[in-house]
Amino acid sequence: MFGDFGFMLLLLASIVSLYSIGASLCAVRMRHVALLQSAKLGSALVCLLTLSAALLLFFLFYQHDFSIRYVQRNSSTDLPLRYLLAAFWAALEGSHLLWTLLLSIMSAVAIWTVSYDNRPLLPYLIAALQSVLSWMLLLALTYSDPFKLLFPAAAQGNGLNALLQNIYMTIHPPSLFTGYTSLAIPFAYSIAAMCYGRFTPGWTRTVRRWTLFSWAFLIFGITLGGRWAYVELGWGGYWAWDPVENSSLIPWLFATALLHTLSVQAKLGQLGRMSLLLSLFGFFFSYLGTFITRSGIISSVHSFAQSPIGPAYLSFLFVLAFASLILYAVRAPKLSAPAPKNWGISRESALVFTQFLLLLFAMIVCFGTLYPIISEALTGERFNIQAPYFNTFAPYIGFGLAAGIGFGNLLRFQTHRPVGGYKTLGFTFLGALPLSILYGYFTGVHHSPLSSFLLQSMGVVFCFWAFTCLLWDLHHRLHAISYRTKTFLRYNLTYIGSWFAHVGVLLGIIGFLGNYRGIEKTVTLHTGEKTSLLGYEIQLEGVRFKHVENLALYYAALTISTPEGTALAQINPGRAKYPTSEDWFNEIDTWSTFWHDVYAVLARFDAEKQEATLQLYLNPTVRLVWSSIALMIFGALLCLADRRYRSLR
Amino acid sequence: MKVFLCSLVLTLFVYGDPGADLLQQETQLTENQATLYQHISDQLRCPTCTGISVRQSESLFSQQIRSAVIEQIIAKKSEPEIMQFFLDRYGQWILREPPxxxxxxxxxxxxxxxxxxxxxxxxxxxxxxxxxx
Missing domain, CATH: 1.20.5 (Single alpha-helices involved in coiled-coils or other helix-helix interfaces)
Incomplete structure (x- = not known):
């Protein structure tokens, strides 16, 4: 009965959504305010109906209602509550519903908070957003119905995929999907501006706020995915350039480029068409990412969400892209025709350069991700590109970005020399040199082989130089107002936010460079035996057993200590068995300091002989990477808090 | 999908016994040989996993490949010769980046x-x- 009820809710939502499209378009044509109001109410109703359907599905999970096929396939009675939540989006139907739900929420919020100066765009905004939403709802009724019944009902469920039984998997999909779906708002604003025929006064401000929101959620989601891979997959890393990881990175790169374009557009009125294109492509790529995950067209660690829904996604993407680009070709030239301008060496040029690097990177990642399809067409053989290919290009893009951040922040709009003149470049570099040498010495960069040493040194020097440039820029701005910090903080939140975000990026690059000097070893220990790993003594205290929630866990109790014998930490890498699976799964354990992680995997054990084979990794600067992401998100939050970017009601 | 899931689970996450033989072979390598071994096994894909090299994987297939790499290194073969050995055997598909x-x-x-x-x-x-x- 509940299944039918859920289906009815989704059916109603899709009908209301289709009505909203029709009503909003008719409202423009007939200049009918009440009709527009009904379309607006429709968007809220769609959100409520989808939310009710999602809550109902969660209730069915909570009740262990195994007469619903999706619930039976993805959960079991032994699951703790937080994993019941993860089970909701563990496979296609639920994650599709989550995507739809989040899009309906974002749409409703965007539509109901349209500012006074964006009001002419409202009908087009409703039509664009509800078009995407109604398609997703129709798919939820056909290819991806989460409420399909199972007859006869099963007594027990198949359980949740053991790999997904991790706290990061409870938060990663909603966060990433929030990022994906909120990119639909800049997309809809672009469509709306093109339909309306000009940029409204509030366009850049609103698009910027939504892009920033999406940007923060995307990076948060991507990082949670990285954390999950790090602690769950057991190969010692957090980023494998997996096709699905890549497809979440591409929209983020587009969103980053869009933020930089919007900054130029807001200040100088230039690059409007570029903003439109980036908004459109940002959303296309977030939709393409959803397609790659679902279609199984490229093999990935996310294969659990595969289904025949792929072609339906792809055809919609084609229609969406075709229609938007035709609209762009016809309307964009009329939309923005700013006066010709000499760009030269200036802040706006640095922003264009940054966009170039970001888009270049996005294109390389996209090309590498789709290469299996391209190579199959060319050679008849499918060739999956893996990490080494991407790692060939990534460092240079990183250095370019660091250079862009450093030099760009020394420049001002419409002025053709850095603050304090070109000599600034020299003394910021002189300031960076000792910092780089100190960092390199303390983190052991000089122990690396020559080629890796040169690459790391170049990266570290670039990043520290960019950091000193940022410091100099900050000093210069504070100096200009005689160090009245309170006033500065009050009126420059966007600048401070972007300052932190840029420091975050630099810290991230330094953190990624740590991957070049990781150490790993495989060792078999008996209870009481020790092994050493770069100055740490790791001793096996025993192979033990315990029950944790729904899993039976064998683990190696390891003590990490200094060579002098001072105990530093206890870690327990293990192998676990879940009640719904015959297989053994790794439960990795790590011990982190600011400079490196000791990462341990229990590869094999013999509880009787008290023997354990361990894979031990010393991963440098992993925490720098996590900290860099935290800084970026903090920066984005500061920017979002800036009053100048709030809506005019 | 089920087959895919099973193979994924089996290959990526159920580590077989990472052969005591392989462990012993690994410990026999000199420092230079170990560097070469790591370098080569980083360039070969784990045939049954997703996105990782034979060096990062403990699947049985990867262990066999690593063991073969060690045998070749001990037989004093050069890096191009060893890579060619695997290319002849598996084709270009075994590489992690396009040749x-x-x-x-x-x-x-x-x-x-x-x-x-x-x-x-x-x-x-x-x-x-x-x-x-």
């Missing part, structure tokens, strides 16, 4: 094309005489 030959050159040239075309366009846009947006 710089034949049509696979495209994989390397396209990013360069993106870069040069983009740089040229941006250069003209920023420093061209009219600088029209």
């Amino acid at each position: 710089k030959q034949g049509l696979h050159w495209i994989a390397w040239l396209v990013p360069l094309f993106f870069f040069s075309f983009g740089a040229l366009w941006v250069g003209r846009f920023l420093f061209g005489k009219k600088g029209s947006p």
Whole structure:
């Protein structure tokens, strides 16, 4: 009965959504305010109906209602509550519903908070957003119905995929999907501006706020995915350039480029068409990412969400892209025709350069991700590109970005020399040199082989130089107002936010460079035996057993200590068995300091002989990477808090 | 999908016994040999996993490949010879990045094309005489 009820809710939502499209378009044509109001109410109703359907599905999970096929396939009675939540989006139907739900929420919020100066765009905004939403709802009724019944009902469920039984998997999909779906708002604003025929006064401000929101959620989601891979997959890393990881990175790169374009557009009125294109492509790529995950067209660690829904996604993407680009070709030239301008060496040029690097990177990642399809067409053989290919290009893009951040922040709009003149470049570099040498010495960069040493040194020097440039820029701005910090903080939140975000990026690059000097070893220990790993003594205290929630866990109790014998930490890498699976799964354990992680995997054990084979990794600067992401998100939050970017009601 | 899931689970996450033999072989290598071993096993894909090298994987298939790499190193074969051995056996598919030959050159040239075309366009846009947006 509940299944039918859920289906009815989704059916109603899709009908209301289709009505909203029709009503909003008719409202423009007939200049009918009440009709527009009904379309607006429709968007809220769609959100409520989808939310009710999602809550109902969660209730069915909570009740262990195994007469619903999706619930039976993805959960079991032994699951703790937080994993019941993860089970909701563990496979296609639920994650599709989550995507739809989040899009309906974002749409409703965007539509109901349209500012006074964006009001002419409202009908087009409703039509664009509800078009995407109604398609997703129709798919939820056909290819991806989460409420399909199972007859006869099963007594027990198949359980949740053991790999997904991790706290990061409870938060990663909603966060990433929030990022994906909120990119639909800049997309809809672009469509709306093109339909309306000009940029409204509030366009850049609103698009910027939504892009920033999406940007923060995307990076948060991507990082949670990285954390999950790090602690769950057991190969010692957090980023494998997996096709699905890549497809979440591409929209983020587009969103980053869009933020930089919007900054130029807001200040100088230039690059409007570029903003439109980036908004459109940002959303296309977030939709393409959803397609790659679902279609199984490229093999990935996310294969659990595969289904025949792929072609339906792809055809919609084609229609969406075709229609938007035709609209762009016809309307964009009329939309923005700013006066010709000499760009030269200036802040706006640095922003264009940054966009170039970001888009270049996005294109390389996209090309590498789709290469299996391209190579199959060319050679008849499918060739999956893996990490080494991407790692060939990534460092240079990183250095370019660091250079862009450093030099760009020394420049001002419409002025053709850095603050304090070109000599600034020299003394910021002189300031960076000792910092780089100190960092390199303390983190052991000089122990690396020559080629890796040169690459790391170049990266570290670039990043520290960019950091000193940022410091100099900050000093210069504070100096200009005689160090009245309170006033500065009050009126420059966007600048401070972007300052932190840029420091975050630099810290991230330094953190990624740590991957070049990781150490790993495989060792078999008996209870009481020790092994050493770069100055740490790791001793096996025993192979033990315990029950944790729904899993039976064998683990190696390891003590990490200094060579002098001072105990530093206890870690327990293990192998676990879940009640719904015959297989053994790794439960990795790590011990982190600011400079490196000791990462341990229990590869094999013999509880009787008290023997354990361990894979031990010393991963440098992993925490720098996590900290860099935290800084970026903090920066984005500061920017979002800036009053100048709030809506005019 | 079920088959895919099973193979994924089996290959990636159920580590077989990472053969005591392999462990013993690994410990026999000299420092230079160990560096070469790591370098080569980083370039070969784990045939049954997703996205990782044989060095990062403990699946049985990867262990066999690693063991074969060690045997070749001990037999004093050079890196190109060892790579050729695996190419003959598995084809180019075993590599983690496209070989710089034949049509696979495209994989390397396209990013360069993106870069040069983009740089040229941006250069003209920023420093061209009219600088029209």
